Amino acid sequence: xxxxxxxxxxxxxxxxxxxxxxxxxxxxxxxxxxxxxxxxxxxxxxxxxxxxxxxxxxxxxxxxxxxxxxxxxxxxxxxxxxxxxxxxxxxxxxxxxxxxxxxxxxxxxxxxxxxxxxxxxxxxxxxxxxxxxxxxxxxxxxxxxxxxxxxxxxxxxxxxxxxxxxxxxxxxxxxxxxxxxxxxxxxxxxxxxxxxxxxxxxxxxxxxxxxxxxxxxxxxxxxxxxxxxxxxxxxxxxxxxxxxxxxxxxxxxxxxxxxxxx
Numbered sequence: 001x002x003x004x005x006x007x008x009x010x011x012x013x014x015x016x017x018x019x020x021x022x023x024x025x026x027x028x029x030x031x032x033x034x035x036x037x038x039x040x041x042x043x044x045x046x047x048x049x050x051x052x053x054x055x056x057x058x059x060x061x062x063x064x065x066x067x068x069x070x071x072x073x074x075x076x077x078x079x080x081x082x083x084x085x086x087x088x089x090x091x092x093x094x095x096x097x098x099x100x101x102x103x104x105x106x107x108x109x110x111x112x113x114x115x116x117x118x119x120x121x122x123x124x125x126x127x128x129x130x131x132x133x134x135x136x137x138x139x140x141x142x143x144x145x146x147x148x149x150x151x152x153x154x155x156x157x158x159x160x161x162x163x164x165x166x167x168x169x170x171x172x173x174x175x176x177x178x179x180x181x182x183x184x185x186x187x188x189x190x191x192x193x194x195x196x197x198x199x200x201x202x203x204x205x206x207x208x209x210x211x212x213x214x215x216x217x218x219x220x221x222x223x224x225x226x227x228x229x230x231x232x233x234x235x236x237x238x239x240x241x242x243x244x245x246x247x248x249x250x251x252x253x254x255x256x257x258x259x260x261x262x
């Protein structure tokens with residue numbers, strides 16, 4: 001029965017995350033109903049198993065949920081990811097606060113006693129791989145176009161340009177008007193009505209429509225068709241993949257660090 005409950009918690013968590021990942025990919029939105037259903041079910045299964053078979057782990061369970069929730073909320077308010085991603089991590093902490101070693105053998109790699117933290121670090125590492133895609137897109141754009149990559153933004157700092165290169169790429173303004181692209185630049189308007197383009201360190205998702213409108217006006221004035229943007233990454237796909245890897249192999253970040261330190 002202990003193994004069955006472990007399996008039930010894994011299947012429950014993966015089923016909801018796979019659906020949420022699909023929704024995130026298709027629309028970049030996930031209904032709150034997903035987490036409203038998953039959260040209580042996960043809590044009920046985990047509490048039942050711990051109270052019957054492992055009451056001594058209750059403190060670890062509570063600690064795992066509290067620390068994971070604090071981390072998820074901190075990253076959310078810092079603009080690192082969206083509300084659905086934070087809710088997903090909190091639900092994972094309810095479903096799998098510790099590694100389910102009653103059903104699965106301990107993986108060869110390191111697994112944090114706070115299992116959701118291993119899932120989080122795995123998903124962050126997987127998401128970071130998108131940097132290489134952004135750099136490739138920027139290289140291809142430079143090869144195909146004669147203009148400067150930061151044309152119209154020459155006065156921006158070196159640091160902002162580096163952040164733009166690794167987090168986004170230039171797209172036609174028409175792609176920014178629709179789809180899941182978010183502007184990595186905005187327009188400042190001074191008292192005289194003059195407009196100046198500037199790079200954004202972090203995309204302002206909640207102000208997307210207003211920023212796009214300002215960029216459109218500036219682009220028409222300068223007769224430019226290309227603007228800096230970043231794709232709205234379906235981060236829940238990385239979270240789901242991070243969970244699967246954590247169950248099978250453990251902590252990817254720890255494995256990489258260990259290989260470098262050998």
